[in-house]
Amino acid sequence: MSAYLPKSGPLLVACLLAASPAFTQTPIQPALGHRSIRLLTQNGLSFKDLNKNGKLDAYEDWRLPVPTRVQNLLGQMTLDEKVGLMLISTTRMAGDNSLRGGDGKTEITDGFNEEDLVQPNNMFTRKPLPVPIMSAVGTTKGVTQYHLRHFILRANPPAAVIASWTNNLQTLCETSRLGIPAMVASNPRNHVTIDAAVGLSVGKTAFSTWPGELGLAAMRDLKLTRAFADIARQEWAAVGLRKGYMYMADLATEPRWQRIEGTFGEDADLAADMVREIVLGFQGTKLGSTSVAMTTKHFPGGGPQLNGLDSHFDWGKFAHYPGGLFAYHLKPFKAAIAAGTSAIMPYYSAPKAGPAGEFEEVGFSYNKAIIQDLLRKQLGFKGIVNSDTGPIEMMPWGVENLTIPQRYQKALDAGVDLFSGTADPTILLDVVKQGLVPETRIDESVGRLLAEKFALGLFENPYVDVDRARTLVGNATFQQKADLAQRKSIVLLRNTANLLPLAPKTKVYFETYYDNGRSASPVTVYKPTKATNLELVGTKEEADVVVLWLIPTTGGLFASADKPIDLTLSKNKIDLKHVSTLMGSKPTVLAINFSSPWVLSEIEGDAKTVLATFGTTPDALLDIVGGTYKPTGKLPFTIPVSQQAVADNKSDVPGMQEPKGYALFPFGAGLTYGLVRAAK
Structure with a gap:
């Protein structure tokens, strides 16, 4: 075998066929896609x-x-x-x-x-x-x-x-x-x-x-x-x-x-x-x-x-x-x-x-x-x-x-x-x-x-069927599986007052807070796109419960500066005054999207009910909050207790192996509900 080809290992298993004689089995004609070249025929087969x-x-x-x-x-x-x-x-x-x-x-x-x-x-x-x-x-x-x-x-x-x-x-x-x-x-x-x-x-x-x-x-x-x-x-x-x-x-x-x-x-x-x-x-x-x-x-x-x-x-x-x-x-x-x-x-x-x-x-x-x-x-x-x-x-x-x-x-x-x-x-x-x-x-x-x-x-x-691509990509059956994954990805970190799951018909004010630098306001009041067992309302005054979903952001990798980032929420485009006002108005379910292991010390003491998301949809979050689907997710990383703990970390060491006191929520943390309605 030539020196430039793989001699072993799993890369291209087909390459290993070199050790076997060619044509030991009846060849099966593959589909040949072509546009301008002609086909050759040999022994009834096309090339x-x-x-x-x-x-x-x-x-x-x-x-x-x-x-x-x-x-x-x-x-x-x-x-x-x-x-x-x-x-x-x-x-x-x-x-x-x-x-x-x-x-x-x-x-x-x-x-x-x-x-x-x-x-x-x-x-x-x-x-x-x-x-x-x-x-x-x-x-x-x-x-x-x-x-x-x-x-x-x-x-x-x-x-x-x-x-x-x-x-x-x-x-x-x-x-x-x-x-x-x-x-x-x-x-x-x-x-x-x-x-x-x-x-x-x-x-x-x-x-x-x-x-x-x-x-x-x-x-x-x-x-x-x-x-x-x-x-x-x-x-x-x-x-x-x-x-x-x-x-x-x-x-x-x-x-x-x-x-x-x-x-x-x-x-x-x-x-x-x-x-x-x-x-x-x-x-x-x-x-x-x-x-x-x-x-x-x-x-x-x-x-x-x-x-x-x-x-x-x-x-x-x-x-x-x-x-x-x-x-x-x-x-x-x-x-x-x-x-x-x-x-x-x-x-x-x-x-x-x-x-x-x-x-x-x-x-x-x-x-x-x-x-x-x-x-x-x-x-x-x-x-x-x-x-x-x-x-x-x-x-x-x-x-x-x-x-x-x-x-x-x-x-x-x-x-x-x-x-x-x-x-x-x-x-x-x-x-x-x-x-x-x-x-x-x-x-x-x-x-x-x-x-x-x-x-x-x-x-x-190398050619594809354009019509098939149009109907197959993103089809409903595929998305149904993806929807299940979205729900399974959500982690319940704290449920101190057993607020979750919310009872059916609970009046909920559901707000996302995401300052992406492009929208006129970081606040979006969510309206359902599908049936839900909760009643969504337009103001916190009408609500029994507030669901606040924070989406912190550093501004992205290519907005980096030449110094270590601070992982506290206030340094990642979250308005703490706004958060405090909402959380003080009604019982609050606080959801946080973790694209990084954010430090929660600025609000942690007031957060009695906490959910972690890692890129999901509002509908998936509502299904967890309302108990249509019980939370089963587990943290994929450790959430540090403070910015000082972050600064003291060893970069190659996982949070689970950092000294005692490093974690607010440890790797693998994740609660669930007791008796809940059947999952979707």
Whole structure:
């Protein structure tokens, strides 16, 4: 077997067929999707003439093992074509102006955006920009001139529009010299989330709407977690999204880290269980024609950031391990590897000297000891190493003094296969031509990338049924499961006066408080969108009980400053005077949405009935409050007792292992009701 292909491990099980003779069983004709090329017929079977040469090449022969097809295709590719395959960047649909800053919104359609957009950045000059700057290139130019075949879709149009656009993209790729299909990736699209920033989450979409990742962990229901992943897989594949830039195996051990919302909490064993179920739900036990390939991130764990500052920024470039728990953060990644995750993404961070001082202080994408020695040799990962967006040009932590070609050289030597954030292969191409990296090293990475495409069946049929996408994505049956998950994700932390569940017909004033900086008022008085056993009223004066749902926010990751965040409510856009007035007016059910482990010391003494949410809907919260569904959720992380406790924490240590007195509500806390009406 060629040196550039996986020799063992779970990445692409199809690759293991190389050890078996071809055609030992009667071949089953797969569906072949094509637009412009012709089909070849041999022994009553059909094949796509992808390179238009009128004969059946090995890479076109779906009967052959994946490694054989990869080797044949590699032998036909030019260096330009190989290098283009190693880049993945944001792609834009017609009407998508999201990377142009102040441009107004226009309708997004299934056409191509042909505008090049390469913006200068100074992220690596110690003068960080508010958000990372990513280059993009016109779609046709990217495919035909730069030979790009990996794309990140960040736009958020209806499902049918995405499906039609991916078909158009695959049609364009089919016309290329070798007919190599595209791989379209996305960040999560199925969750209720607060920080739906570029690179984190797409936010509310046409897809089924599930709790946030913390909420999934709060359910403590692995069967429903697997069902979520399987449903999301069906939706993604239906529109032509075949790679997920997800999920985060990072642990929420540093409460000030602003990406906790995307984790499965602080407990390594729980996170490992969640990651396993999600990988198997999206991919299956091996990649196939209905799979969505996962990119588990951010190796070796982005949670233990120094002072909680994030490594998107120069001021947050270091991870550290003051508690000596480096190995603890590897557990979820080990589970992902065992489940067969197709790719792993290293984080930008550089490991700070200390308990993990054996590692060079360079970003993990440049860190040979992390990728080659730890990830590949010790943990046995044979799949794709996909850099996070921009470590070459924007976040080259620890290698700032290297030239761009030297950074590529070091990252390739460390083991990166796919570079995210740039659409122009010129410099990487020159790196090879100048002899800084041998072409055999490029072949190693391209072999892995091609093997994934073959295993996913993209060479046979990359096209989707637009009408099916329109009816399948977000359908009522899928949403019914998601609605159950939303209810199971809610945690009852305190019910001191046994106020909950409220009796039927209780008059309730239900208010959400969320200062997102865009609405005229942070207050929304909720009116029901469906039948409820409670009577909702428009003012607190009319009510028997107030339900107040606080949604604190830091302003988002890319609003970060160069100092640790304060987790108290008043520092996260909550008006304490308003809260006090409401809570003093009537018996109050206080619900708080935890996108971070907020410190409740400012109101904690007055809060007799407390619920925790992690990205859910008002209807789900009302069903818990009214007893239609009894609370079963458990906290996925520890809620600290004070901001001083937060400041004193050890970043790599979960709250459950911090000294006595650290927790107001410990990991795993969660009450329920006694006799309640039947759950939905």
